[in-house]
Amino acid sequence: MTKMYINSTMKERKSFATISVVMDLSDKLDGQYNPQDHESRIQDRWQKANYFNPDTQAEQDLVKEAGDTFSMVLPPPNVTGTLHVGHAMGMTNKDILARYHRMCGDKTLFVPGTDHAAIATQAKVERRLTENEGKDRFDLGREDFLEKVHEFAQVSHDQITKQIRQLGVSVDWSREAFTLDSTRKQAVRTAFKRMYEAGLIYRGDRVVNWDPQGQTTVSDDEVEHEETEGTLWTFRYSEGFPIPISTTRPETKFGDTAVAVHPDDKRYQEYIGEKFEAEF
Structure with a gap:
């Protein structure tokens, strides 16, 4: 048997109610809690209800008329591998914020996504290509190598999104982004064009970092400095x-x-x- 009670949330938000569920524990419970027996079912209910979509929240009167709008982007993980415990901690902190604003009656959007990771992904694919096939990107040619990169990125993307779902992060999957999708590419090009027209960026000569193995320039952020012993x-x-x-x-x-x-x-x-x- 399940009993449901309506409770007001915070002093300054008394007009918005939340639902508390109290379970009747008279039935015998399993001796050990197994999250896998419950989490997938709960996640399926979340997704089918489309609850984390702010438009759905408004349609179901879960948003206060005088409530604020709160939006946040999940820092997109690189598609160079899978998530680790640091990702889990960071996502949990942000998920707390998103859920808090929903409880306050704010129209809340939490956007998920992944990052192509540029040279980091290229380097990983090249390394795997050399180890598995004894080839480099020049042996394959541009188009075939790009296909390999996309295949690798897709596998990583699928695993990452699966992990995010398993963590229970309350993101709106209908608005999932990828930093190389058409919308993001158009946004980047538009931003650069506007900055160029405003005189904020220009083309000129500058000393840059060069990767002798990848045969390409790399940004300062991508350079890893190491202290080594040398000879004087x-x-x-x-x-x-x-x-x-x-x-x-x-x-x-x-x-x-x-x-x-x-x-x-x-x-x-x-x-x-x-x-x-x-x-x-």
């Missing part, structure tokens, strides 16, 4: 050169044309302005 080399340009030079990049010294010294350093005063002929 000390040498002279030729046998008669009076100043020892120390460097970590000796291969660049063949292009040197001058040596700079501190003007007040007494050790090198007599050499300032002198010319030497170096023999490599």
